Amino acid sequence: MTWAPDSPRAPELADALRALGGGPPRMLGDGDTRNPQAPPGRPRLLDALLDEVVAALVQ
Numbered sequence: 001m002t003w004a005p006d007s008p009r010a011p012e013l014a015d016a017l018r019a020l021g022g023g024p025p026r027m028l029g030d031g032d033t034r035n036p037q038a039p040p041g042r043p044r045l046l047d048a049l050l051d052e053v054v055a056a057l058v059q
Contacts, residue, residue, distance in 0.1 A: 007035055028056050 005027040013025045031042045045053065 005029070007032065009035065 007027070009032075010025065010027060017023065017025055028045075029042060030045045030048060032044065
């Protein structure tokens with residue numbers, strides 16, 4: 001997931017993954033325009049450089 005771990009959406013996502021039998025979410029820390037607690041200075045996923053996004057996902 002691209003949100004920050006302290007996002008208000010993080011617990012909701014973790015609950016949904018648990019209900020679906022998935023593992024824990026991997027939060028990449030990108031900004032979220034609809035989340036006022038998104039990390040300042042971090043771009044939204046769609047505004048981030050592709051190479052940086054791919055590197056974060058591969059890690």
